[in-house]
Amino acid sequence: MINVIAGQILMGISLVFMAIGIYSVLTFHDFYSRVVITAKVDTVGFITLIFGAMLIQGFSFFSLKLLLILVFELLTSPISTHSIAHSAYTSGYTIRKEVRAEGSGE
Amino acid sequence: MTEAILLLLLVLLAIIAVETQILRMAVIFLGIFSLLLSFLYLYYGAPDVAIAEAVMASGLVTLLYLTALKRHRVYTICFTNEMFREVDDRYIIEGTRRGQLLREIEQFCISKELEPQIICTPEDLSLLLEKRSYDLIIRQEGDQLTVYGNQDNYFVDELEMLIIMRYQDLNCKFIRYDEELTLHEEAS
Amino acid sequence: MNFYAVVLAVLALLTIGGITRVIIGPTIWDRLLGLNLVSSKIIMAIIVFALIIQRSFLLDIAIVYSLLGYIGSVLIARFIERKEE
Amino acid sequence: MKRLLHYIKMMIVFAVVWVILEERIDGTTVLMGALIGLGTMLVTDRYVLRGDYQETYRLGFWTALRYVASLIVQIYVAGVQAVYRVLTRKLNVGIVDVKTSLTSDFHISLLANSITLTPGTVTLDRKGDTLKVIWIDCTTTDPDEAGPQIKLNFESLISGGRS
Numbered sequence: 001m002i003n004v005i006a007g008q009i010l011m012g013i014s015l016v017f018m019a020i021g022i023y024s025v026l027t028f029h030d031f032y033s034r035v036v037i038t039a040k041v042d043t044v045g046f047i048t049l050i051f052g053a054m055l056i057q058g059f060s061f062f063s064l065k066l067l068l069i070l071v072f073e074l075l076t077s078p079i080s081t082h083s084i085a086h087s088a089y090t091s092g093y094t095i096r097k098e099v100r101a102e103g104s105g106e
Numbered sequence: 107m108t109e110a111i112l113l114l115l116l117v118l119l120a121i122i123a124v125e126t127q128i129l130r131m132a133v134i135f136l137g138i139f140s141l142l143l144s145f146l147y148l149y150y151g152a153p154d155v156a157i158a159e160a161v162m163a164s165g166l167v168t169l170l171y172l173t174a175l176k177r178h179r180v181y182t183i184c185f186t187n188e189m190f191r192e193v194d195d196r197y198i199i200e201g202t203r204r205g206q207l208l209r210e211i212e213q214f215c216i217s218k219e220l221e222p223q224i225i226c227t228p229e230d231l232s233l234l235l236e237k238r239s240y241d242l243i244i245r246q247e248g249d250q251l252t253v254y255g256n257q258d259n260y261f262v263d264e265l266e267m268l269i270i271m272r273y274q275d276l277n278c279k280f281i282r283y284d285e286e287l288t289l290h291e292e293a294s
Numbered sequence: 295m296n297f298y299a300v301v302l303a304v305l306a307l308l309t310i311g312g313i314t315r316v317i318i319g320p321t322i323w324d325r326l327l328g329l330n331l332v333s334s335k336i337i338m339a340i341i342v343f344a345l346i347i348q349r350s351f352l353l354d355i356a357i358v359y360s361l362l363g364y365i366g367s368v369l370i371a372r373f374i375e376r377k378e379e
Numbered sequence: 380m381k382r383l384l385h386y387i388k389m390m391i392v393f394a395v396v397w398v399i400l401e402e403r404i405d406g407t408t409v410l411m412g413a414l415i416g417l418g419t420m421l422v423t424d425r426y427v428l429r430g431d432y433q434e435t436y437r438l439g440f441w442t443a444l445r446y447v448a449s450l451i452v453q454i455y456v457a458g459v460q461a462v463y464r465v466l467t468r469k470l471n472v473g474i475v476d477v478k479t480s481l482t483s484d485f486h487i488s489l490l491a492n493s494i495t496l497t498p499g500t501v502t503l504d505r506k507g508d509t510l511k512v513i514w515i516d517c518t519t520t521d522p523d524e525a526g527p528q529i530k531l532n533f534e535s536l537i538s539g540g541r542s
Contacts, residue, residue, distance in 0.1 A: 017458060017462070020462050020465055020466075023465065024465045028470075030472070032472050032513050033472045033515065035501055035513070036461075036472065036499060036500070036501050036513055036515045037461050037464070037465060037515075039495060039496075039501055040454075040457045040458055040460075040461040040496075040499070041458055041461050041462065041465075043454055043458070043496060044454055044455060044457070044458030044461075045458075047451065047454065061399065061402040064399045065399055065400075065402075068396065068399055068400075074447075074450075074496075075492075077496075078491075078492045078495035078496050079492075081495055081501060082491070082492075082495050082501065082502050082503075085501050085502075085503050085513065086503055086504060089503045089504060089511070090504070
């Protein structure tokens with residue numbers, strides 16, 4: 001019984017994390033800060049939710065499958081974030097003039 | 107509650123995906139559409155259909171549409187404004203909304219079966235010219251709008267006609283440049 | 295109201311937020327970011343739904359999505375990028 | 380001999396994954412998983428990854444375990460920091476170069492992966508041994524100063540198992 005309550009608390013925490021991520025996506029004013037913030041907060045929410053579900057379920061094939069999903073997500077989520085940021089960068093999306101000018105001057 | 111929200115979103119996304127004129131965005135909308143659709147299949151108790159939808163939507167259909175879209179050339183338009191030093195949403199929205207010119211060029215591209223892509227950057231003109239990856243550069247200084255087009259480009263004549271005809275009374279110039287990056291200002 | 299039903303409803307509300315960014319996003323990369331967000335939300339919704347009805351074969355769909363979902367966003371990102379020559 | 384050892388190791392991994400997917404544990408399932416893993420590896424060796432890739436993609440078991448544990452701790456630290464930044468809206472985004480001392484491609488991509496997952500940074504581009512990184516709290520653009528703050532201890536963790 002105690003593990004179910006703990007798991008539900010973890011799920012609630014993950015929802016709070018993801019809500020903050022969505023809030024940041026909706027309110028920030030430039031693309032790069034959105035990318036940086038969401039990549040973090042979303043992964044934290046995902047891991048917390050999966051841990052919560054594993055606590056509720058106990059040790060069974062269900063939670064082993066959840067572990068498998070967690071491993072795949074940890075491998076693939078940074079790849080997609082990186083490829084989006086890389087695509088924006090190579091297409092010429094820059095943030096600020098000064099940083100670029102300093103870099104080319106040195 | 108969940109069901110109602112997802113069904114409404116499904117209708118909304120379908121309408122947007124049909125209505126949008128830029129085809130690459132339609133691919134993204136369709137991707138989200140099939141994600142939601144797959145979850146709804148699952149919700150209504152058809153996991154086998156859901157798994158088929160998952161595989162097709164995220165792998166096959168995206169690949170198919172993108173391969174089909176390769177026939178459309180991407181026409182990259184670079185917009186730069188001297189007044190701003192940082193790029194954020196306000197810069198992009200104001201820059202693209204305020205100028206009627208960008209709208210018109212976009213419409214022109216769609217009518218020529220090109221995919222318009224607008225990139226906003228605060229960098230200097232010489233840097234942009236050296237990169238050579240843009241088909242058209244639009245520069246704004248105060249009220250003055252200047253359009254730089256590559257001479258070898260196929261559509262540059264028609265674009266020049268359009269801009270000179272429409273915007274003769276406004277502060278708008280069209281300048282061509284060639285391979286050695288020398289600028290040819292039109293005398294006529 | 296069940297706890298899991300509330301979790302599902304909150305996930306649906308968060309999906310609305312992600313789709314809002316997809317619709318209003320000024321550049322195409324914002325839209326791709328929204329696609330990424332929505333896809334992770336849907337994976338989580340599948341997990342919670344599998345918890346509700348206690349069937350573990352539903353997790354197979356979540357596995358397929360976590361493996362294939364990123365291919366879509368990587369493909370689109372590679373397609374729209376414009377290299378400097 | 381080394382190749383055979385590698386095959387046996389990978390067959391164990393494949394059998395475990397197969398058992399998890401099949402949700403049944405008995406002799407037939409384990410054997411089936413191992414055989415399917417063997418077939419997959421043979422096809423991969425023949426058609427996809429030619430040559431000796433075993434050395435390239437080597438990562439010791441304990442190294443991987445320590446790496447993942449450290450990664451999860453760092454992800455939580457990153458999440459809390461990101462929440463703090465969102466709520467106080469203190470943002471100073473910039474792009475920095477980071478030099479790494481790792482040599483093999485596989486290790487560099489692991490490093491880039493963990494940089495993307497940890498506090499306030501996303502990898503943008505890689506040229507040789509230089510990584511371009513977006514940093515949320517860009518106090519300096521000097522590669523030598525920014526390096527230790529961004530890479531944390533992942534470099535030694537990843538290369539630690541190989542010695």
